[in-house]
Amino acid sequence: DQQVxxxxxxxxxxxxxxxxxxCDYTNSMFDYFLWYKKYPAEGPTFLISISSIKDKNEDGRxxxxxxxxxxxxxxxxxPSQPGDSAVYFCxxxxxxxxxxxxxxxxxxxLTVLP
Amino acid sequence: DxxxxxxxxxxxxxxxxxxxxxxxxxSGDLSVYWYQQSLDQGLQFLxxxxxxxxxxxxxxxxxxxxxxxxxLHSELNLSSLELGDSALYFCAxxxxxxxxxDTQYFGPGTRLTVL
Numbered sequence: 001d002q003q004v005x006x007x008x009x010x011x012x013x014x015x016x017x018x019x020x021x022x023c024d025y026t027n028s029m030f031d032y033f034l035w036y037k038k039y040p041a042e043g044p045t046f047l048i049s050i051s052s053i054k055d056k057n058e059d060g061r062x063x064x065x066x067x068x069x070x071x072x073x074x075x076x077x078x079p080s081q082p083g084d085s086a087v088y089f090c091x092x093x094x095x096x097x098x099x100x101x102x103x104x105x106x107x108x109x110l111t112v113l114p
Numbered sequence: 115d116x117x118x119x120x121x122x123x124x125x126x127x128x129x130x131x132x133x134x135x136x137x138x139x140x141s142g143d144l145s146v147y148w149y150q151q152s153l154d155q156g157l158q159f160l161x162x163x164x165x166x167x168x169x170x171x172x173x174x175x176x177x178x179x180x181x182x183x184x185x186l187h188s189e190l191n192l193s194s195l196e197l198g199d200s201a202l203y204f205c206a207x208x209x210x211x212x213x214x215x216d217t218q219y220f221g222p223g224t225r226l227t228v229l
Contacts, residue, residue, distance in 0.1 A: 036220075101147075
C-alpha cells in the first residue's frame, strides 16, 4: 500500500521553463512533507520542506505547494536549469505511530534539456 | 558530500550468505537511519537508532538486524540472503532524537547484489 505516490516516473522540461513535480498522499496522519533530490551514485539530498500549517514554502528557485484537502503537494522549479536534472523524491511524516518515520514516494526523474 | 560515509559501495554475494553494511554518521549526529531502495521503488524505512538505542522499526525483515556502537557508527546485518534482497541500502543521520523535522543527511548507499 503506497501511502506516498509520485505517478510520473519521468518529466522532461526545457531549460528556463518551469518544472512541476507532483506527489499525492493517502495517510491523513501526515503533516510534514519534504522533497529530496538524488543524483546518480549519490544519496538523496534534502531540498525543501513544508508543514501542514502552511500551503506554500519558497526557497530560491524552489517552491513547494501543499493542498491538504486534495492530499496533494507539488514542487515548482523556476527557472529550470540543466543541473536540476536528477531524481526527485517526495516524502511525508506524521506525529504519531508509524507515521513518525519518513515515507517516500518512488521518485520522478527530471531531465532539463539545454 | 553529506558527511555520511557508507562501506562498501558495492557488494556481490550469493543466496544464503550473510553480509554487514557499515555507516558512519556526520560528526555530531546522534541518530542513524537505514533505508532500502529496491528497483523502481522509493526508499523504505528499515530502522532508526539514537545514541546507541533502537528507536523505531519499519518493515525490517527478521533476517535483518542492526546496531549502533558507542562511537555512533552503525552496522546493518543481512543474513540468509535471498535474490529479492538485492537493492540499494542507504544510511542517513540527523542531529537529534529523530524528531521528524530533523533534516536527514544520506550517505551514498551500498549496492547489494545477491546472485
